[in-house]
Amino acid sequence: MLFENKVVYSFGVDNPPVETIEAGETIIIEVKDIFNNQMSKTNQIEEINFDKTNPVTGPFYIHQALPQTMLKVNILHISLDDKGIGVVVEGLGVLGSKVHKSEVYRYSINGENTKMGNLAISLNPFLSIIGVAPRSSIKNIACAIPQSHGGKMDCPHVTEGATVYLPIFNKGGYLALGGLKARQGLGQLAGSGIECSGEIKIKVDVINSFYLNMPIVKKSGMISFLYSDQSLELAIERATNEVTSFLMDSFKISFNEAYHLTSVIGNLEIFQLVNPNITVGISFPERLFSDLGYF
Amino acid sequence: MLFENKVVYSFGVDNPPVETIEAGETIIIEVKDIFNNQMSKTNQIEEINFDKTNPVTGPFYIHQALPQTMLKVNILHISLDDKGIGVVVEGLGVLGSKVHKSEVYRYSINGENTKMGNLAISLNPFLSIIGVAPRSSIKNIACAIPQSHGGKMDCPHVTEGATVYLPIFNKGGYLALGGLKARQGLGQLAGSGIECSGEIKIKVDVINSFYLNMPIVKKSGMISFLYSDQSLELAIERATNEVTSFLMDSFKISFNEAYHLTSVIGNLEIFQLVNPNITVGISFPERLFSDLGYF
Incomplete structure (x- = not known):
């Protein structure tokens, strides 16, 4: 079990590892929501510090991880906290120019469903941020920016039971992850899903059956x-x-x-x-x- | 049963209806492939007449269809002929500039699968073109151009068991359809699926429970x-x-x-x-x- 305060806001070898783990090991990780829990006390999006959003827990140094092999991460279990937050923000998403006032929506997460007013919403808990340190010639990359190392890809397929493959660019890999969501549609048209904190259980392996310079989700x-x-x-x-x-x-x-x-x-x-x-x-x-x- | 030669190449009230049908009626329609069966005798894409591609069978005048209501089309059955054709064409699709020579792929369609070399491909037969006459202020629209009246939307959800809702712009609706495919991926990145001729059975209704100026697929x-x-x-x-x-x-x-x-x-x-x-x-x-x- 790792503590919530062990978070960083970028992917890169400049972030000292919080833990060294072995290939084949199973670990449980606490993750904060993308607002870094700052929304617990306010509905004013303007009040939060955007430099401290999109935290990831880690990085984890994987003992056997070598460049030009693939990191294989099994998502064994996802457990959401009982609160979710969605936002609509002026300027954000494909109709951002039509949003006249930012708003916050609070969801009660309980079992497999939640509600927005009278509308039932089924959950699909997934990890929106997962990645490794980018190639060593590149300095740290902010979590919000997805690239070939992973990052905030917002891929709703990264659920319990999924496997994520990431290209390893640096010895040790430097795996970090976060951005739990209770649900988000493909495309995330308005820029937010139902954002949560929670806990995930993963198994990490290193494989060399193939190499590809892009993340893969099974x-x-x-x-x-x-x-x-x-x-x-x-x-x-x-x-x-x-x-x-x-x-x-x-x-x-x-x-x-x-x-x-x-x-x-x-x-x-x-x-x-x-x-x-x-x-x-x-x-x-x-x-x-x-x-x-x-x- | 309607004959293959009753095809048109556009959607619009300028095309005289081939048949008047009643709301609630079930009909069986033969449809040609998007090449209008011109590829049966050649592998040279350059030899075909592109003015005679994307044929649709119809139009059908639906007796009860009125503007500002919705046409509801149940796709009851799709039956593919035993041959399918895929093409890669210079300039076509997102990597079209990297295609140095156009090629034709011929598929044998039999049951639920086909093959490309050793690779098994499961089938998902669907109608890529379905639509009505556009609003009367607009002249006929070529089948290749999808708009709010429908047209060549290439939506792989329009399979057997699906229901298509189309806004009616003109009395009678002028439904026409075609473009059967054995399979196509979402996005149709290289510009072609596995194109087929065949036969479809549909049931046509007119509803006014809602009105929306865009096609809907259930x-x-x-x-x-x-x-x-x-x-x-x-x-x-x-x-x-x-x-x-x-x-x-x-x-x-x-x-x-x-x-x-x-x-x-x-x-x-x-x-x-x-x-x-x-x-x-x-x-x-x-x-x-x-x-x-x-x-």
Whole structure:
């Protein structure tokens, strides 16, 4: 069990590890909500210190983690605290210019559902922030900015039972995670989900069955390849490019064939379009890769 | 049973109806593939006449259809012919500039699966083109261009068992449909799915429980609101705007609350980004609307 105050606000080797763990180890981690619990005493979004938002617990130094291998993180259990917070903020999200006054919505989290007024909302607890230290030539990256090392990807597939694969850039990996949510839609159109604090149980491994310079999430028989970039168009184009290369290499097929597969089998998903980098995914049935022994 | 040669290449009241049907009626319709079966004799994409692609069967004049009501189309059965065609075309899709030579892929369709080389591909037969005549102030719209009247939306949710709701702009509706596919991923990144001819059975009704100026698809407990526009950003912003208004009206909630719901419960989906207008959807659990009696 690790204490709540062991949080950082960026991913990078400049953050001293809070703990060294062994590959194969299972750990339980407390995580704060994305507001760093600052909203517990106010409904005024303007009052919170944005330098202290999006905290992640860690980093964890994984003894066996070496560059050019993949970190494999099984999300074994997610337990949410009993309160959730959603916000609508002036300027935030695709209709931000139409928001005339920021507002805070407070949710009671209990079992598998919550409510907004009379409307029942089923929960899908997931981790919106997970990552490792970026390549050593890059200085620390703020948690809000998703890139190939992970970060705030807001991917609702990172639930209990999911597995996250992250490229390791530095010895020890420097895994850190946070940003629990009770629920968020694909795209996170208005810029917020139902944000929570809580506790997660993970198992960490290091594998070298394959290497890919992008985060991957395995969930319910689907494999999602994640890519974050400055615009939606760039993220989609580059994600398609990376995934096409990966399919060419994996299945020994031509560029045209692999590109065609992204169109016929691949599902483009938008995880969020409100962070400093936008995150998309291309998802395939896990079955497609079953002969390769990757996942 | 209607014959294959009763096809048109646009949506509009200028196309004389091939048949008048009654609300509540069930009909079986033959549809050609998007190449209008021109690829049966050639692998050279350059040889086909693009003015004669994306045919739709129809239009059907629905006796009870009146402007400002909704057409409800139940997709009761889809039967694919035994051949499917996929293409990769120079310039087409998000990596179109990297395609050096167009290629055609031929699939054998048999049961629930097909194959590309050694790779098994499960099928998800759906209708990529369905629509009505656009508002009477607009002249006919080519099938390739999706707008509020429907058209080539490439939404993979329009499968057997799905229900499509279309705003009626003209007396009689002028329903037409086509573009069967054996499978296509969300986004259709390379611009083609597995294109088929075949036969579909539909039931057509007219309802006035609600009115919305965008196509809606109900599938497997989800309700998807579809919007097509010139760019991905515009389509997403305007879809969110329309859906937010619809939620405000339906649930008597504020703009902020409705906008927040799109972020927490709504799933943004990209159906295709390769046609002259891009099509996105925002999807909600059908359960959310269960007290309203809309669907």
